[in-house]
Amino acid sequence: SAVNTLSRQYGTLFVIAAGNYGADRAVASPATADDALTVGSVSKEDVPSDFSSRGPRLGDGAAKPEIGAPGGGIVAARPAGVPPLGEPVGDAYQRLDGTSMATPHVAGAAAILAQQHPDWTGATLKSALVSSAREVAGAGVYQVGAGRLDLARATATPVVATAAVSA
Numbered sequence: 001s002a003v004n005t006l007s008r009q010y011g012t013l014f015v016i017a018a019g020n021y022g023a024d025r026a027v028a029s030p031a032t033a034d035d036a037l038t039v040g041s042v043s044k045e046d047v048p049s050d051f052s053s054r055g056p057r058l059g060d061g062a063a064k065p066e067i068g069a070p071g072g073g074i075v076a077a078r079p080a081g082v083p084p085l086g087e088p089v090g091d092a093y094q095r096l097d098g099t100s101m102a103t104p105h106v107a108g109a110a111a112i113l114a115q116q117h118p119d120w121t122g123a124t125l126k127s128a129l130v131s132s133a134r135e136v137a138g139a140g141v142y143q144v145g146a147g148r149l150d151l152a153r154a155t156a157t158p159v160v161a162t163a164a165v166s167a
Helices: 002-010 099-116 122-131 151-156
Strands: 015-017 037-042 067-070 074-077 087-089 093-096
Touching: 015 099, 037 099, 037 122, 067 099, 074 099, 099 122, 099 151
Parallel strands: 015 037, 037 067
Antiparallel strands: 074 093, 087 093
């Protein structure tokens, strides 16, 4: 895939939303790429979101998504002149649900780690984020991978484990 090629060629980490199909075996390309850090959604109370696409990945049964982040009821900016997609919040914001609302949490965490460790590759950043995730009680590996993003833990962890998540 292009994600794997670019990741390996440039050391880039692509943080990609798992999708909102709310079903097993529903993570689609490009989120299925080996090198992608695929993000599922949890509520603010760390409950897997019903709408979040779940693994395993079709073909080989690999665990996708690898990590989760809050993606339900997220308030985001609304472009001017565009009808709200979700519940309006004031004149310029809207409340939305989706893995695309969870993904920026993880992408921002990756950027903070990259700033803290400029020599780390995308693969190392992915491993650091996944290996420091907090377990989500009652969630299987195919729902939110290793668990919910924990940036405080990721930035304080001196040792990085490999980000392979498997059932």
